[in-house]
Amino acid sequence: MIIAQQKPIKEIAAMIADCKKVLLAGCQGCVAVCLAGGDKETEILASALRIMRKLEGNPLEAVTYAATRQCDPEYIVPMDDLVKDVDAVISLACGVGVQYVAERYPDKWVVPALDTKFIGGSTVHGVWEEKCGLCGECILHRTGGICPIIRCSKSILNGPCGGSQYGKCEVSKDVDCAWQLIYDRMKALGRLDKMMEIQMPKDWSKSRDGGPRRAVREDVIIE
Amino acid sequence: MRIQYSPNIRIVEMTCTGNIDHRVILNAFEEGADGVYVAGCLEGDCHFQKGNFRAKKRVNAVKKLLDEIGLGGDRLEMYNLSAAQGPRFAEIANEMTAKIKALGPSPLNSPAGGCCGCSKEGATN
Numbered sequence: 001m002i003i004a005q006q007k008p009i010k011e012i013a014a015m016i017a018d019c020k021k022v023l024l025a026g027c028q029g030c031v032a033v034c035l036a037g038g039d040k041e042t043e044i045l046a047s048a049l050r051i052m053r054k055l056e057g058n059p060l061e062a063v064t065y066a067a068t069r070q071c072d073p074e075y076i077v078p079m080d081d082l083v084k085d086v087d088a089v090i091s092l093a094c095g096v097g098v099q100y101v102a103e104r105y106p107d108k109w110v111v112p113a114l115d116t117k118f119i120g121g122s123t124v125h126g127v128w129e130e131k132c133g134l135c136g137e138c139i140l141h142r143t144g145g146i147c148p149i150i151r152c153s154k155s156i157l158n159g160p161c162g163g164s165q166y167g168k169c170e171v172s173k174d175v176d177c178a179w180q181l182i183y184d185r186m187k188a189l190g191r192l193d194k195m196m197e198i199q200m201p202k203d204w205s206k207s208r209d210g211g212p213r214r215a216v217r218e219d220v221i222i223e
Numbered sequence: 224m225r226i227q228y229s230p231n232i233r234i235v236e237m238t239c240t241g242n243i244d245h246r247v248i249l250n251a252f253e254e255g256a257d258g259v260y261v262a263g264c265l266e267g268d269c270h271f272q273k274g275n276f277r278a279k280k281r282v283n284a285v286k287k288l289l290d291e292i293g294l295g296g297d298r299l300e301m302y303n304l305s306a307a308q309g310p311r312f313a314e315i316a317n318e319m320t321a322k323i324k325a326l327g328p329s330p331l332n333s334p335a336g337g338c339c340g341c342s343k344e345g346a347t348n
Contacts, residue, residue, distance in 0.1 A: 008291075009288070009291055009292060010291065040244070040245075040246065043246050044245045044246055044249065044288075047246065047249040047250065047253060048249065048288055048291075048292050049292075050253065051249070051252060051253060051292050051293075051294055051331060052292040052293060054331055055292070055293045055294060055330055055331065056293075
């Protein structure tokens with residue numbers, strides 16, 4: 001899922017300093033699962049902003065709505081009536097949701113409440129870690145199910161490098177050397193020979209080097 | 224046992240402090256409470272094992288948020304006591320009331336804040 005975290009509340013308040021009424025739009029997708037922008041977080045932020053503004057003697061009317069997800073335009077449409085009379089929309093979605101909301105309401109001030117961090121998962125409740133580098137061409141079948149693109153600090157494809165010491169990365173003693181993990185796992189699987197195969201250079205044009213990407217499936221497009 | 228305690232406490236019963244949500248506490252302040260305290264079971268005595276520890280974490284998170292937004296985390300506390308500690312319950316009620324009185328009414332209740340100026344105190348159990 002996409003992992004996001006809420007911006008400092010003072011930064012969010014500053015973005016809507018000149019607004020009298022705002023809509024806080026939560027998202028029940030990834031950001032709800034990573035406890036950053038679901039129903040609960042949306043209501044907490046609304047309450048905190050109302051209190052903050054009342055204390056400043058400049059009351060704020062804050063209404064809330066949580067879309068099924070904001071990365072599909074059809075789920076933003078139900079917000080139309082709520083958006084009509086607000087001065088701004090604070091989106092608690094990832095960067096994708098914020099942009100779809102901004103596109104839907106071209107005359108509205110749309111601001112992000114979250115910092116979109118990375119693609120990852122949770123290790124325990126409340127702790128998330130980065131797992132995928134979105135490189136556009138998965139190589140996990142060659143690396144024992146461990147992604148060197150994102151889990152190696154250098155994203156190198158022929159590790160480990162000289163900075164690998166006792167299984168840890170030189171960047172931090174808390175970061176495992178991804179290539180050590182890959183080697184250990186391939187060895188345990190009896191597939192070390194796979195690591196000796198000559199690999200062609202990675203096609204980075206399928207990653208961000210190729211500019212903004214699109215994915216198309218002709219067979220499911222509704223005319 | 225007829226123990227007197229500050230009459231300005233409004234008790235909000237909850238099934239377990241582990242059910243305490245940030246929103247419940249913030250809502251109490253928005254509704255006019257000058258202070259809020261969460262009274263959980265003694266640590267180690269939770270029927271659901273960790274409810275009061277989870278509540279403690281959430282209370283601390285809301286205290287931090289109250290500091291950030293200017294209302295002040297001092298207006299929120301968590302206490303632990305058992306259902307058999309009546310005298311302690313009264314003691315906590317009086318202690319919290321004295322603390323909040325020293326802090327003064329919630330600025331959210333001042334005329335500038337647009338409220339009625341009432342002086343209520345919310346308590347959650």
